[in-house]
């Protein structure tokens with residue numbers, strides 16, 4: 001049994017905390033509000049983020065960060081990218097006061113705006129080394145809505161520290177949830193962020209009425225684009241063929257449980273982006289990641305035509321069919 005604090009009571013933080021609690025770990029879930037913690041402790045539900053799901057009786061929630069983190073061996077951050085720095089900085093204050101060192105993991109899929117930093121780079125900067133023994137990421141094809149129903153799921157746990165990755169593997173492994181370890185944190189973080197851009201495109205194709213040929217073409221060429229950027233930044237090529245790469249691209253680009261796919265589908269059906277974001281009620285990471293990756297690719301002269309197309313749709317209000325036509329009429333080329 002491991003003592004673990006999960007920071008973030010949204011859909012994924014709650015689902016992961018629930019897996020760990022069902023595995024008889026000592027889990028504290030840090031929520032933003034006391035009302036949410038009371039609901040989880042009293043009713044064993046989190047209706048806003050996981051409607052109709054029954055959470056483990058053993059899962060304890062608190063809105064008190066110091067209490068959540070107290071004596072934890074592992075801290076897992078599962079908040080949207082845009083608040084990672086803020087939450088990590090609050091965590092650093094608490095670890096400092098408690099003079100406490102933890103394995104620091106996250107399950108957040110995005111890149112910081114303006115700096116284009118990965119999540120672990122932000123954690124590295126915000127949480128001094130004396131308070132963290134290692135950094136890890138839980139990634140892979142895993143929608144909270146399926147995990148909470150005990151649908152079969154395999155995830156990846158990436159870390160340079162094999163022992164830390166194996167510790168996380170043990171915390172979460174059970175008959176319906178199977179974690180694999182890997183040692184490519186950089187590649188896993190990039191793949192996790194990039195697949196959301198392609199998933200928006202895949203949903204948009206479905207919303208426009210295109211079929212499986214179109215989706216397969218987009219996902220395959222999207223993977224090629226993800227891999228090219230990843231390799232340029234030092235990722236391992238195999239990561240893009242693993243759970244954090246193609247695995248997550250398949251689920252996010254095909255499943256109606258994906259927020260990114262659903263946002264794309266609604267764009268394809270003619271809805272406006274602001275309206276989609278307002279109504280989703282949960283983070284659609286691919287929207288801001290598209291902007292970060294588009295800018296980063298431009299600055300570094302990396303060709304990313306699909307990302308550029310999604311950027312034109314999201315940020316320049318260009319008609320979807322025009323963008324598709326441009327992609328289909330690019331100069332003919334070899335696949336390799």
Ligand SMILES: NC(=O)c1ccc[n+]([C@@H]2O[C@H](COP(=O)([O-])OP(=O)(O)OC[C@H]3O[C@@H](n4cnc5c(N)ncnc54)[C@H](O)[C@@H]3O)[C@@H](O)[C@H]2O)c1
Pocket residue numbers: 008009010011012013031032049078079080081083086087107108109110142143144145281282283285
């Ligand atoms: N939902 C999934 O199935 C899933 C699966 C894998 C990875 N992820 C990733 O996990 C991350 C979180 O996604 P989610 O779906 O759980 O998001 P969500 O929108 O469901 O929940 C976000 C949570 O963060 C909390 N939060 C927001 N601002 C905060 C702040 N300043 N301080 C403390 N808490 C704050 C909210 O209260 C909420 O509980 C994202 O990067 C997402 O890509 C999600």
Ligand SMILES: O=P(O)(O)OC[C@H](O)CO
Pocket residue numbers: 109140141142143196199248251252257258259260261283284285
């Ligand atoms: O619902 P999405 O689109 O944020 O995707 C969630 C996960 O990343 C799927 O693995």
